[in-house]
Amino acid sequence: LLTATSGLCKEPGFTALFFLAAAEVALRCRWQHVFGLLAAFAALAGLRTWYVGGTDAGFGYVDTPIRYQDANLHGTEEKARLVRTLSYLFQHACYAKLLVLPWNQSWDYSYDSLPMVTCFHDLRMQGIVVAYLAVASMACHSLRLRRTCPALILEIGRAHV
Secondary structure, rough: HHHHHHHOHHHHHHHHHHHHHHHHHHHOOHHHHHHHHHHHHHHHHHHHHEEEEEOOOOOOOOOOOOHOOOOOOOOOHHHHHHHHHEEEEEEEHHHHHHHHHOOOOOOOOOOOOOOOOOOOOOHHHHHHHHHHHHHHHHHHHHHOOHHHHHOOHHHHHHOOO
């Protein structure tokens, strides 16, 4: 009930259901529970999409400049897609840094607070690689120890939510 309520308020609420389904597969493989959680996830995502009037948030350039990186700014659509992808991944790396080093919690990614990552040679790519390798290594370690210490898998979800 609390997860459903939180899912109507903010996206991490209903993504928790998807994580619980994945944890159920990793820990116990009770397929009825997995399908029930996935069905609840789909229903809650659909309800939230209907409730908020679609998936378009209607933010402007100042709010989310990454979204507006297009071929007019970067020459080709392929280059613009690369800039958008790398810049969104860089946001994830910044969030991971905040989880580890939480001293400056006043975080805002609007306008130019995070410059766009435009190529693979940018040094900020190291932060992206480190963040995703850390999550992948935690997942592998948790799966390896899932029988002796199932709490490790649930800790990954706690970091997510």
